[in-house]
Amino acid sequence: MAWLYRPRRGDAALESTELKKAGLKATLPRLKILDILENSNQRHMSAEDVYKALLDLGEEVGFATVYRVLTQFEAAGLVIRHNFEGGHAVFELERGHHHDHIVCVQCGRVEEFYDQIIEDRQRAVVASKGYEINDHALVIYGNCTKIDCPYRSRG
Amino acid sequence: MAWLYRPRRGDAALESTELKKAGLKATLPRLKILDILENSNQRHMSAEDVYKALLDLGEEVGFATVYRVLTQFEAAGLVIRHNFEGGHAVFELERGHHHDHIVCVQCGRVEEFYDQIIEDRQRAVVASKGYEINDHALVIYGNCTKIDCPYRSRG
DNA sequence: AGGTTAAATGAGAACGATTATCATTAGCAT
C-alpha cells in the first residue's frame, strides 16, 4: 500500500517539539513514524502498515522499533490503539475527540462516527450496574456500499 | 479456577441431540466441552478456562481439540466468540438474545446488558453512512464497585 | 565543536495465543 503515504513532509521542527512536549527524545525513528501517522492517507494504520510506509521511503527502521515507538506514543497520549477483529492492532493519531468506528468486513474501510445518544445511554447503563465507566469500544461491522468497494454487494 | 465448574452433569442424551442438530458428531470431547459451557459458573470462558475445567474433571482432552471444538461450535452457532481486550478470546453459549458487555478492568468480572436505544441508534448511524449492518461489538470497560471485587476503588 | 552518558535502536530470539500437520482412534451407517 505504498501509494497510501503522501510524502508531503510535515514541519520537522513542529514534530520535534511535539515529541519533546510528550516527554520523548526527538529521535529519527520517532520523527519519521510521527510524520507517517500525520500524513498517511489512511487514518488507521497497523504496525505493519507503518513499517511498510517506512520501507517505501527508503528509511531504515527496525520492526521492533515501530512497535516500541507506537506503544510509547500510546502511553504518551499521542495515538490510540484499537483492537478491531482480525488479530492485529491499529493505531491512529489522538485528535482529542472520542469517536467510534464502522468497519467494512469486505474491504476493510473504516468510517468514524460519534453519537451523543449512544454515549449518554452507555453512561446510564453503566451507572445502573454499579460500575464506574473507564472506557469503551464500539465497533460496528458491516458491508459498505461505496462504489469503489471491490466486494460491494450489488451494482 | 477449578471450583468454578459445577459438575451437575447435564442430560447427556439432550446434549448429544444438540450436537447432532448442529451437524456435529456427538464425540466425547465435544460432549464434555458442551457440558462445561452449560454448567460452569462463569458464562464467559477462554479456551484455557475450558481446558482447565476438563483437567479438573480428570478428562483427557487435548488443548488443540478444545480450540478446534470451540471454533466448530462457533461456526455451528452454538457459541459466540468475543475479543475483549487482553489478547485471548472468550466464548459463551449462544442463548438467542443479543447483548453487550461491561468488563471490570480490575477483577475481570463481566456484566451483560441490552439497551434498545443504543441498538436503534446504531442502526440509524450505520444507515446514514451507507453501510449495511452486519454485527457489532460494544464493550464498556470500567471499575466495578462490587463488595467482593479485590481491587475495589474504595471501602 | 568535541566528549560523556543515559536512553534509543536494530537484529534476532522469545513469547503467548491460536492453527496446521499427521499418524492414530473412534463414531456411526451398513
Next chain:
DNA sequence: ATGCTAATGATAATCGTTCTCATTTAACCT
C-alpha cells in the same frame, strides 16, 4: 461386527507482538 470417514491428540508451525542485548545516538556539558 466391519469399514469408512471424520475426529482426536501430540507436536510443530504460525502470527502478532515483546524482550534481550550489543551498538548507536540525542541531549547535555564542557
